[in-house]
Structure formats: C-alpha cells, structure tokens
Amino acid sequence: MSEIFHIGLGNNDDALRKKADADFVSFWDEQAKNLSWFSPWEKTLDWRPPFAKWFVGGTINASYNTLDIHQAAKSDKSAILWEGENGESRNLTYGQMFTQVQKFANVLKSLGVKKGDRVTIYLPMVPELPIAMLACARIGAAHTVIFSGFSATSIKDRVADSNSKVIITADGGYRRGKIVPLKDVIDEAISELDFVEHVIVLERTKNKISMSSKDQLWTELIDSASSSCPAEELPSDHPLYILYTSGTTGKPKGVLHGTGGYLTHLYSTFKWAFDIKDSDVFFCTADIGWVTGHSYVVYAPFLHGATQVMYEGAPDFPEPSRMWEILQKYNVTIFYTTPTALRMFMKFGDDIPNSFDLSQLRLLGTVGEPINPEVWKWYFKTIGKEKCPIIDTWWQTETGGMLISSLPGLETIPLKPGSGTLPIPGVNITVVDENGGDVPANTKGYLVIKNPWPGMLLTLWGDDEKYKTVYWSKYENCYYPGDYALKDDDDYIWLLGRADDVLKVAGHRIGTAELESCMVSHPSIAESAACGIPDEVKGEVIIAFVVLKQGISNDTSILEKELSNKIRTDIGAIATPKQIYFVSKLPKTRSGKIMRRLLKAIGNNEKIGDVSTLEDGAAVTEVQQVFDELQKSIKENSR
Numbered sequence: 001m002s003e004i005f006h007i008g009l010g011n012n013d014d015a016l017r018k019k020a021d022a023d024f025v026s027f028w029d030e031q032a033k034n035l036s037w038f039s040p041w042e043k044t045l046d047w048r049p050p051f052a053k054w055f056v057g058g059t060i061n062a063s064y065n066t067l068d069i070h071q072a073a074k075s076d077k078s079a080i081l082w083e084g085e086n087g088e089s090r091n092l093t094y095g096q097m098f099t100q101v102q103k104f105a106n107v108l109k110s111l112g113v114k115k116g117d118r119v120t121i122y123l124p125m126v127p128e129l130p131i132a133m134l135a136c137a138r139i140g141a142a143h144t145v146i147f148s149g150f151s152a153t154s155i156k157d158r159v160a161d162s163n164s165k166v167i168i169t170a171d172g173g174y175r176r177g178k179i180v181p182l183k184d185v186i187d188e189a190i191s192e193l194d195f196v197e198h199v200i201v202l203e204r205t206k207n208k209i210s211m212s213s214k215d216q217l218w219t220e221l222i223d224s225a226s227s228s229c230p231a232e233e234l235p236s237d238h239p240l241y242i243l244y245t246s247g248t249t250g251k252p253k254g255v256l257h258g259t260g261g262y263l264t265h266l267y268s269t270f271k272w273a274f275d276i277k278d279s280d281v282f283f284c285t286a287d288i289g290w291v292t293g294h295s296y297v298v299y300a301p302f303l304h305g306a307t308q309v310m311y312e313g314a315p316d317f318p319e320p321s322r323m324w325e326i327l328q329k330y331n332v333t334i335f336y337t338t339p340t341a342l343r344m345f346m347k348f349g350d351d352i353p354n355s356f357d358l359s360q361l362r363l364l365g366t367v368g369e370p371i372n373p374e375v376w377k378w379y380f381k382t383i384g385k386e387k388c389p390i391i392d393t394w395w396q397t398e399t400g401g402m403l404i405s406s407l408p409g410l411e412t413i414p415l416k417p418g419s420g421t422l423p424i425p426g427v428n429i430t431v432v433d434e435n436g437g438d439v440p441a442n443t444k445g446y447l448v449i450k451n452p453w454p455g456m457l458l459t460l461w462g463d464d465e466k467y468k469t470v471y472w473s474k475y476e477n478c479y480y481p482g483d484y485a486l487k488d489d490d491d492y493i494w495l496l497g498r499a500d501d502v503l504k505v506a507g508h509r510i511g512t513a514e515l516e517s518c519m520v521s522h523p524s525i526a527e528s529a530a531c532g533i534p535d536e537v538k539g540e541v542i543i544a545f546v547v548l549k550q551g552i553s554n555d556t557s558i559l560e561k562e563l564s565n566k567i568r569t570d571i572g573a574i575a576t577p578k579q580i581y582f583v584s585k586l587p588k589t590r591s592g593k594i595m596r597r598l599l600k601a602i603g604n605n606e607k608i609g610d611v612s613t614l615e616d617g618a619a620v621t622e623v624q625q626v627f628d629e630l631q632k633s634i635k636e637n638s639r
Helices: 014-022 024-032 062-066 068-074 094-110 128-139 152-162 182-189 218-223 260-274 291-303 322-329 339-347 373-383 464-472 512-520 556-570 596-603 618-637
Strands: 043-048 051-056 078-083 089-093 118-122 142-145 166-170 173-175 178-180 198-202 215-217 241-245 253-257 281-284 307-311 334-337 363-366 390-392 429-432 445-449 483-487 493-498 503-505 508-510 525-535 539-548 579-582
Touching (some): 014 024, 024 043, 024 051, 051 260, 062 068, 062 291, 078 094, 094 128, 128 142, 128 291, 142 152, 152 182, 152 241, 152 253, 215 218, 373 390, 373 512, 429 483, 503 539, 512 539, 539 556
Parallel strands (some): 118 142, 142 241, 281 307, 281 334, 334 363
Antiparallel strands (some): 078 089, 173 178, 241 253, 445 483, 503 508
C-alpha cells in the first residue's frame, strides 16, 4: 500500500473535469477561448484518424499571444531572470522581450526567411534562444531547436532533413567552466550543405572563431533592425516547430507541432498544474533544446505573462549547492525539475539544501521519467518542508504538453509518491493488454490514449506513413506512446518505464522503473539503472548499476546481498539481478536522463555508439572498467 499525502492549494473545481468527461471536444473549444485569436474557428476538431486538426479556420500567432497581449499591463514586469553559469545575470522585461523579438523577426525577414520556412537554432541557454524562437513564430517560420550538446553529425542530419537555409548559433557556451565551441561544430556540420545561406552568430563567450561569407554577427544585425514587426495571422494548424527526437534505431524523427491546439494545451495545463499567479517566480530547469524547454520554459510561461528564472549551466556546478542558491536568490515559488537531478541532490545529503532559505516555495514538480517514491518523499520533506504539493508529470515530445499529473491549480486530490495520479481533463488514457483490452486494476499493461488532444503532434516532418506506423499501428485509433504502466484501485496511473525497457525474465515482465525504484529505496543507494542481457535459459537476465550516497562506505558485497534480498521481498525472486555493479556515476544526457542503451551495450559487449550528448563521458569509461573487472574476477573464480 502506497503512502498517501493529503496536501493541496485549496482549489477544487469539479465542474471542469465533469465538462471534459461529458464532451471533450466542447471542453477544449471552451479552453481555446482563453487565447487571443485574430479570427474565430469554424470547426473545433477535424478528426480523420490518425490526423487531427484543431480549431479549423481560426487564425492565431504564438508570438502575439506570448508578448503583444502583455504590453498594456506587464511591459515593465520581469519575463526572464537569467543566471549565467559564470555568475553573470540579466533581467529582461516583457517590454524588452517584445522589442528584441520584433527586431530579430525583421532580421530574419531581411535574410529572406518567409512564412513556412524552417530556421535551425543551436544556442546555449541564454535569453536570445527564446527571442529567436518567438521571432520565428512571429513571421510564421518553423523553428527547429537543436540541443547545444549535439555533435556535428547529429546537426547535419537535422539541418538536412528540415532544409533550413538559416542557422542561429553562438561563438560558444559555458558548461562546467569550459567553453563549448558551438560555432566550430556548426562549421563542421554544414561544410557539405550548400543550401545553408546564412549563419547568425551570437557572441556569448568572445572566444576566437572563423567567419565566412555566410556568417553575420547577431549584434550587428539586430542593432540596425526596425523594432516594429506585426505578427503574421496564421492558420491554427500552421507549423510552429519541428523538434527531433531520437529513437532506439534509425534516424531522428522530426516531431511537427502546430500553433492553435498546442498553445491551448499549454495555456490550460500550465494554469491547472502550477496554479500560476502574477506574483510567482517559476523555475523549470529543462534545457530549451528538449520539449520541456519548448513547452514549459518558453511558450506556457509567456502565455501567462509569468516571471521565470532561466539558468545556463549544470545544476551542480561549480558546487552541489547551485540550484538552492538560485532558488534562494530569486525567491522562486514554483520549481520544476527531473527525478534524475533530485537523486543527484539526494546523494549530497540534506545539509546543503537545509542551509538555504527555500521558504518561498509553494509548489514542486518533476518531469522526464517516473519518480521513485523515496525520492518523492525526500523532495516533499527536505525541499518542500512538507507544505508544497508535488506534481509528477507524464508526457512526451510528441504529446506537446503534460497528459498525466495532479493539478493543484484545479483540484486537491490525495498524492501517492511514485504515481502521476490522473489524466488531465479532456484526455482519455487507460492501460490495456496486448490485444487492446482494458486490464484489471493493479495489472501491468500498455499505456494508450483513446482520443485526440490539442497539443498532439500534427505528424512527423515529411513522413506521414512513419507517423501512422510508429504511434497508431499497435491499437486501432489509439495513440500508443510506448510506455508500460498500471492503474491502481483509485484509477491512479503508475508509469513503469518504456515498454522497450521492460525486462522479460523466464516469461515474466518486469519494468525497469519499478526495479530501479526498489533499489533506490535502500537507504545507502542514490541512483540505479537496470537493463537486460541475453541468457540461454531465461531468455534475459537482469544486471544493475548503482551509485551510493555520499559518505556511504559499506562493504559492497554486503550491500549486494541486501539489495538482492530487498528485490526478492518487494518485487519477487524473478527480478533479482544476476549481477550488481557499483559505480560512482551513471552515464546521463545533459538533460539528466540515464542512457540505459549505453549500459545495455556494455553488458552485451556491443558498440557503444554516439555519446555526444553525455554530461560526462568519463561515466561510460568507469562503467566499462567496473564491468570488465568484475567479469574478469568471475571468470578467474570459476576456474
């Protein structure tokens, strides 16, 4: 039985969810009226499975809804409180953002960018990144932001696929005290792409770069640009952006999002989930290169005229206290981060966050992966001081915005550590078996979405057939996100990890998330990752990699026995790992996700592949060494 926490913000609007349950199309029609439209829609939903068009006939502009509408009342209000990794800080108001976005929109137009064109953006976490995105949206160009940790090869593939003639980058960016040479990476990426006509270079680090005839400096272009650029009136389904998401195989998929439906989804979920007030200071730690940064750093906060903190660097640099320093400095009231980051902070102990004044916090959130109950409780008690509700959000690049979450801005419901709770209003999500039938409560199955929703992707860029095959072919007229889950007796949804991460041991299915959560609940363990390797008898056996909390010096052979016994007790003997490897760090992307494919590759003696997005490449080297040493020891002992 999971622990239950009764804590909320006093909101309780049952009527909204009832309306959504009665008629989801009329419900979303009503929500769309919170935005500013140039002309109303004629049809709320045109659903031709698996393609959905929302608010057909309506015209709108994302830049207008995030900036123009706030100028009368909020031009002097802080939009971005920016903190550089090197200690710099900037405060940009809504009025300043409005001016800069219009000027940069005119820069793009002067370079020949037209409505429907694509613009690639490869920038660090600086205010010019959202300025560039909103400038593209203003003139109807689709932006395609590439995370600033990607390699030249990855960039080349994405630029070629989107056919972007203009690229926006910087001379460099700061990461863990070092300069990442972004312009040099772009030069290499486009060396064979003759269709790229212009490269705009922001001078962030002032390091030496080479400039060709294609290259122009951001400051020189924007200084001479006009500060007046009316927003284009665009159809509701006009492409807003392409965001590439990597699969386990093949080239990255270009997820295409529209405008009117996407903005409706974000406006609604930001209000319901975060209970946003004009006095709030919001801080989402996501890099804008990922969808969380698009949706809940750029578009949703700006739709509401919110003040937010934007941070450039690593969450634990130069000290493990960096996040808590920022929360205290800017009086952050709402904090939205990843379970991976929280596990890292836990590893450093309670003394660090307890030395800062975090009393302004009133709501906490997580995103990116299922949160372990032990981590949830640490977050609630140590960071939130048992007074902040926690929203555990589930969604994807493809869904546009959150689809499963508690919603403190709408209703107060009991919170269960480790569960995302309920679907948002207007979305029908359930758990089914292989044949698409609903499974009984507390039975593992596959998550599916049974109706279209406004934030959903339009298609995959240039590949409608792949869109159908990847998301809509497993179950008829149901979107299949590829996640393993269960519903409990209260219809709360528990995410158990990616379905392709489900381990199949002797015919039994075990989710990596539940296994890792079990290991992290041990008082000595900070982080864990599990994967499967082939076995002649069982089909697959489990291996696990664990990181100890700081200051823990227990005998690892004793810990291994304790962990194995705990897994047998909590999950079952079938889930016991064949081997547990103790390491000081796990390979993670800079967005904080553990790269389990690398662990699986090491366990299977396969080629590791591209590691350009890793936060610390040394983690892979260490895991490989620990694995090799243990395998060698096992062989020697078996002689």
